[in-house]
Amino acid sequence: MIENVYRTEDFPQEERFDRWREWMGRIHSPVELSSEYAEDFRARKRTLLLGAVTVWPSTVQPLVSRRTARLVRRSDPETYNLTLMLKGSVGAAWNGQEAVYRPYDLYSQSSSQPCTVQVGLGDRTVRFVGVEIPQDLLALPRKSADRVVGRPLPGREGIGALLTGFLTRLSADTHGYGASDGPRLGTVLADLVSALFAHALDAERDLSSSAHRRTLTLRIRAFIERNLHDPGLTPQAIAAAHHISTSYLHRLFQDEDGTVVALIRRQRLEHARRELADPARRAVPIHQLAARWGFSHHSAFTRAFRTSYGVSPSDYRRQRE
Incomplete structure (x- = not known):
């Protein structure tokens, strides 16, 4: 460090x-x-x-x-x-x-x-x-x-x-x-x-309905974090794993920072960005890092990364060498 x-x-x-x-x-x-x-x-x-x-x-x-x-x-x-x-x-x-x-x-x-x-x-x-x-x-x-x-x-x-x-x-x-x-x-x-x-x-409060919703939302966020590597991590799969409907899942995230899909993409990109900056992962091809975090198509990963961080994944890695 x-x-x-x-x-x-x-x-x-x-x-x-x-x-x-x-x-x-x-x-x-x-x-x-x-x-x-x-x-x-x-x-x-x-x-x-x-x-x-x-x-x-x-x-x-x-x-x-x-x-x-x-x-x-x-x-x-x-x-x-x-x-x-x-x-x-x-x-x-x-x-x-x-x-x-x-x-x-x-x-x-x-x-x-x-x-x-x-x-x-x-x-x-x-x-x-x-x-x-x-x-x-x-x-x-x-x-x-x-x-x-x-x-x-x-x-x-x-x-x-x-x-x-x-x-x-x-x-x-x-x-x-x-x-x-x-x-x-x-x-x-x-x-x-x-x-x-x-x-x-x-x-800060007892188990009211709002507290239950908040606790469920935090559990869902933790579930998403644990399963970011899975390309099959979709709103439908998340809802099924928590025994709720997809529409209720979307309602839970109405007051959050964006949609469920946007949260998954943002978290995957952040983990991929950290690995691109990690000297210990420098020899790992970029498409393998992308696949590790749930991006099945390298071109889609490159577009999403450039949109979020302003540079391509390969340029970002070179800047940190």
Whole structure:
């Protein structure tokens, strides 16, 4: 996996906060930063690149981060940013709501929503592990995931504990992983975050009819993810596997991000794209990668890939060599 380190102490005292602001604007979505420690700002961040997912263990002095509506309009990478608190506390305000997060709380932000975060509430330093995930990689709709944004989630029990263990072990030692392990670990991490969000959504209300529909929809999404390699994955096959009619399946996805067919195509293309970028899969012919993810016709795969990503599969692979 690719790992980078950013340390303000590598620069003269008067340059440190400006360097930190520059790094944060380049690595993540643009924010306005201020700190009472700006004259001699101490901070350290490692970035672990896991394919499309980034993990960033960090230790910083107190600061305030503001992502305004103007900055959202100017640049939105459409990511969710999940944070595992390890030392110190953080306060956040968004959409008229406020919350405080303490050690072993997990909380998320969306690059698509304005938010103000005060890092360090009476602390001298704050330590945490951040995760940045493209919104499309979560196995649940954005409308659903957005309901979890800002909510404190327990990191010591259930799925939160699994995610905490994964992040702390990964952050502590990366020496045992190779470059091709990064995208695979990113997939595992995206699945864990999806499970955490889905668990939080299930717990927010009882088994009403709307909750049943949501749970069924999440099960169907998981089924689709497991069977993307099958060329016979059609709305009819999905409906039969879940003992519902095809028309009811389509109604379930009316409030989702597109149709069932579009979801299948988008997920297949994303998996194929990851494999095209994987150095360990470079020798595998493109038509075999396409077939592995359910594309029976190479020409149809090439057209769909170019439509989604703006380049042909072969050009995309060459760009990442």
